[in-house]
Amino acid sequence: MLSGKNILIGITGGIAAYKICELIRMFKRQNANVRVVCTPNALNFVTKLTLRNLSQNEVGVEEFDIPDFKPEHISYADEADIMIIAPATANTISKIASGICDNLLTSITCAFKKPVIIAPAMNCNMWESPAIQENLKKLASRGYKILEPESGFLACGYEGKGRLCSLEKIYDEAASILTTKTKGKKYVITAGGTIEDIDPVRYISNYSSGKMGLALADETYHCGNDVTLITTVDVTRPYKIIKVKSAIEMQEAVNAEFETADFIIMAAAVADYRVKNKSDQKIKKTNDDTLTLELVKNPDILKELCNKKTHQTVVGFCAESENLLTNAKEKIQKKGCDYLIANDISRKDIGFSSDYNEVTILDKNGGMIKLERASKSEIARGILKVINE
Ligand code: CTP
Numbered sequence: 001m002l003s004g005k006n007i008l009i010g011i012t013g014g015i016a017a018y019k020i021c022e023l024i025r026m027f028k029r030q031n032a033n034v035r036v037v038c039t040p041n042a043l044n045f046v047t048k049l050t051l052r053n054l055s056q057n058e059v060g061v062e063e064f065d066i067p068d069f070k071p072e073h074i075s076y077a078d079e080a081d082i083m084i085i086a087p088a089t090a091n092t093i094s095k096i097a098s099g100i101c102d103n104l105l106t107s108i109t110c111a112f113k114k115p116v117i118i119a120p121a122m123n124c125n126m127w128e129s130p131a132i133q134e135n136l137k138k139l140a141s142r143g144y145k146i147l148e149p150e151s152g153f154l155a156c157g158y159e160g161k162g163r164l165c166s167l168e169k170i171y172d173e174a175a176s177i178l179t180t181k182t183k184g185k186k187y188v189i190t191a192g193g194t195i196e197d198i199d200p201v202r203y204i205s206n207y208s209s210g211k212m213g214l215a216l217a218d219e220t221y222h223c224g225n226d227v228t229l230i231t232t233v234d235v236t237r238p239y240k241i242i243k244v245k246s247a248i249e250m251q252e253a254v255n256a257e258f259e260t261a262d263f264i265i266m267a268a269a270v271a272d273y274r275v276k277n278k279s280d281q282k283i284k285k286t287n288d289d290t291l292t293l294e295l296v297k298n299p300d301i302l303k304e305l306c307n308k309k310t311h312q313t314v315v316g317f318c319a320e321s322e323n324l325l326t327n328a329k330e331k332i333q334k335k336g337c338d339y340l341i342a343n344d345i346s347r348k349d350i351g352f353s354s355d356y357n358e359v360t361i362l363d364k365n366g367g368m369i370k371l372e373r374a375s376k377s378e379i380a381r382g383i384l385k386v387i388n389e
Contacts, residue, residue, distance in 0.1 A: 001030050001175065001179060002027060002030040002031060002032035002175060002178060002179070003030070003031040003032070004031070004032075004033070005032045005033070005081050005082075005178050006032070006033045006035070006079050006080045006081045006082075007027050007032050007033065007034050007035070007080065007081065007082055007084065007174065007178075008034075008035050008036075008037065008076060008079075008080035008082070008083045008084070008108070009023065009024060009027075009034060009035070009036050009037070009055075009083075009084050009085075009086065010036075010037050010038075010039075010083060010084065010085040010086075010088075010105045010108070010109065011036065011037075011038045011039070011042040011046065011051070011085075011086070011087070011105075012038075012039045012041065012042055012085065012087060012088055012089045012091070012092040012105065013039055013040075013041025013042045013044060013045065013089055013091075014042075014045070014087040014088075014089045014121050014122065014164075015045060015087075015121075015155040016086070016087035016121040016155075016163070016164035017042050017045035017046045017087060018045055018046050019087075019164060019167060020036075020046070020051075020086055020087070021046065021050055021051070021054055022167055023084075023086065023167045023170060023171065024036065024051070024054040024055050025054060026167060026171050027171070027174075028054065028055070028056070030175075033057075034054075034055040034056075034057065035055060035057045035060070035076065035079070035080065036051045036052075036055045036057065036059045036060070037059070037060040037061070037076060037104055037105050037108060038051070038059060038060070038061050038105065039061075039092060039103050039104075039105050039106075040061060040103065041089075043061065048061065060076060060104050061104060062104065063103060063104045063107060074111055076104075076108045077108050077111040077112045077113070080112070080114065081114060081178060082114060082115050082116075082117070082174055082177060082178055083108070083109065083112050083114070083115070083116045083117070084116075084117045084119070084170060084174055085105070085109065085116065085117070085118045085119065086117070086118075086119035086121075086147075086164060086170055087119060087120065087121035087122075087164045088118045088119060088120045088121070089120075089121070089122060090120075090122045090126045090127075090129070090132050092105065092106065093118065093120060093132060093135050093136060093139065094131065094132065094135045096109050096110070096118075096139065096144075097135035097136075097138045097139055098135075115143075115145065115177050115222050115224075116143075116144045116145065117144075117145045117147060117170065117173055117174060117177075118139060118144050118145065118146050118147070119146075119147040119149075119164055119165055119169075119170050120136070120146070120147075120148070120149050120164075121149055121162060121163060121164035122149070122162050123154060123156045123158060123162055124151075124154060124158050124159075124160025124161050124162040125158070125160075126162070127149060127160075127161050127162045128161075140218075141235070141236035141237055141238075142238055143221065143222075143237065143238035143239070145173065145177075145218070145222050147165045147169055147170060147173060148161075148165065149161055149162050149163050149164060149165055150163045150164075150165050150166070151163070176223070176381055177222050177223055177224075180223035180224070180384075180388075183223060183224035183225060184224065184225065184226065185225050185226065185262040185263060186225070186226045186227075186228070186257075186260055186261045186262050186263070187216075187217070187220045187225050187226065187227050187228070187261070187262070187263045187264075187265065188228045188230065188254060188257045188258065188261040188263070188264045188265070189213050189216050189217045189220075189227065189228070189229050189230070189264075189265045189267060190213060190229075190230045190231070190250060190254065190265070190266050190267055190268035190270075190301075191208075191210035191211075191212070191213025191214050191216075191217070191229060191230070191231040191232070191233060191267050191268055192208055192209070192210030192213065192231050192232035192233040192268055192269070193205045193206040193207065193208035193210075193232060193268070193269040193271070194206075194232055194244075194245070194246055194247045194250055194268065194269070194270050194271045194298075195232060195245045195246060195271075196246055196247065196271045196273070196274040196275060196298075197245075197246070197275065197278050198275050198278065198279065198283070198293065199278065199279040199280075199281065199282050199283045200279075200280070200281070200282055201282050202283070204271060204273075204274070204275065205271065206269045206271065207269075207352045207353060208268070208269035208352060209233070209352060209353040210231055210232065210233035210235070210267075210268075211353070211354075211355065211376050212267050212317070212357060212376050212379070212380070213229065213231065213265070213267035213268060214229070214231070214233075214235060215375075215376040215377050215379070215380040216265055216267060216380040216383065216384065217229040217237070217239065218237070218377070218380070219377060219380040219381050219384055220263075220380075220384055221237070221238070221239045223384070226239075227239040227240065228240040228241075228242065228257050228261075229241050229242070230242045230244055230250060230253045230254055230257070230268070231243060231244070231268075232244060232245060232250070232268070242257075246271075246274065246298075247270045247271050247274065247298035247299065247301065248274070248298070248299070250268060250270060250301060251299050251301045251304075254266075254301055254305065258305060258308075258312070261312055262311070262312060262313065263312065263313045263314075263315065263387065264305055264309075264312055264313070264314045264315065265315040265317075265383075266301065266302045266305075266314075266315065266316050266317060267317050267341075268317075269317075269319060270298065270301055270302075271298055272297065272298060273295035273296060273297055273298060274295065274296060274298050275293055275294070275295060275296075276293075276294040276295060276296045277294065300335070302314070302316045302335050302337060303334070303335050303336065306335055306336035306337050307336065313338050313339070313387055314337045314338050314339075315337060315338060315339045315340070315341065315383075315387055316331070316332070316335050316337040316339070316340045316341070317340070317341045317342075317343070318331050318332075318340050318341065318342040318343070319343060319345045319351070320342065320343075320344060320345065321344070321345050321346040322346065324342050324343075324344050324360070325342065325360065325368075327342075328340055328342035328360065328362055329362065332362050332363075332364060336364075337364070338363065338364050338387070339361055339362065339363050339364070339383075339386070339387050340361075340362045341359050341360075341361055341362075341383060342359060342360045342361075342362060343357055343358065343359045343360075344358070349373070350373055354376075355375060355376055356373055356374065356375055356376065356379075357371075357373070357374070357376050357379045358370075358371065358372060358373040358374070358379075359371050359379055359383070361382075361383060361386050361387075363386075369386055371383070
């Protein structure tokens with residue numbers, strides 16, 4: 001499956017370094033070319049000889065071992081299709097976030113233009129440190145794929161979050177990025193709840209966090225697609241972000257991108273109504289016990305897109321608090337979209353602000369696929385796979 005793919009594995013100085021020997025074998029079994037680069041500290045945990053024999057390639061450690069005219073870090077960066085840094089220590093994460101290039105691994109990372117997966121592993125207190133969390137946020141905003149550590153018994157004797165995630169997770173992530181068939185397609189994705197002003201200080205909105213739309217955008221971007229995220233939530237990413245507020249603004253932005261899009265995914269929670277006469281001044285309290293706001297219907301962005309679509313695949317979401325599948329079946333007919341992703345917002349363990357979701361994907365021909373509860377990134381990958389089949 002990975003035959004001919006060039007995978008660069010960067011190992012830093014943490015105890016989980018020994019596990020990477022098995023990861024190299026997993027890629028080699030699929031006929032991938034693997035090159036390994038280590039920080040000097042990584043060699044305290046695993047030997048160069050082991051890594052060389054498993055990868056069947058020389059292992060890079062020193063920056064100035066230059067066998068040809070091209071500086072070592074540039075040739076490593078040019079050759080690989082993907083880079084995986086595992087385990088990534090707090091130190092290396094922070095250096096990469098600051099652009100520090102003080103060894104071969106950090107220099108390669110700085111010069112690397114293709115997807116990078118970072119799998120951190122460290123003591124749980126280091127993981128929770130605000131400096132490390134801030135640096136990870138920085139890396140995610142620049143397009144690095146962070147595979148969070150797992151909780152459990154740590155080699156340092158502590159119990160908590162910090163164990164390297166499973167090798168299967170790292171392998172699956174890399175394989176999904178390397179083998180996706182849809183590279184170069186344009187995805188327009190909406191995220192977050194729209195904000196409908198009442199007056200300059202008040203608004204009507206909903207609890208949507210925008211996490212599902214962001215996960216879809218991140219996953220498809222990592223697979224080499226062109227992404228435009230139209231969002232009501234502030235976010236920094238290496239792909240195109242259009243920040244909007246109201247349903248009307250969202251519709252204008254979506255329409256401007258629609259013609260050139262291959263996929264439109266409406267993950268946003270668009271307000272069905274907005275205030276009819278929004279006040280330019282703050283509405284003052286009166287002696288009356290009640291206040292009546294008149295609302296008018298917002299355009300149904302998804303439905304209008306479905307009416308005018310030509311080559312595009314249009315995907316809607318369906319947030320329901322009861323009768324999920326009955327309502328979803330009705331909704332896909334009413335809207336006319338190619339796929340509808342139904343999720344139950346009444347459950348506390350999935351949906352709106354959670355990092356997890358569980359969805360049923362309906363297609364226009366009556367087909368249904370359930371994706372069991374998983375992280376929003378995994379659900380996003382599942383959705384992308386189905387809509388690309
Ligand atoms: N949607 C839209 N424009 C609207 C309302 C919703 O484009 N004015 C889109 C959402 O982004 C989502 C889908 O339509 O992809 C379904 O949204 P949902 O809120 O579940 O359904 P509604 O059409 O609003 O119907 P209801 O609120 O009655 O369930």
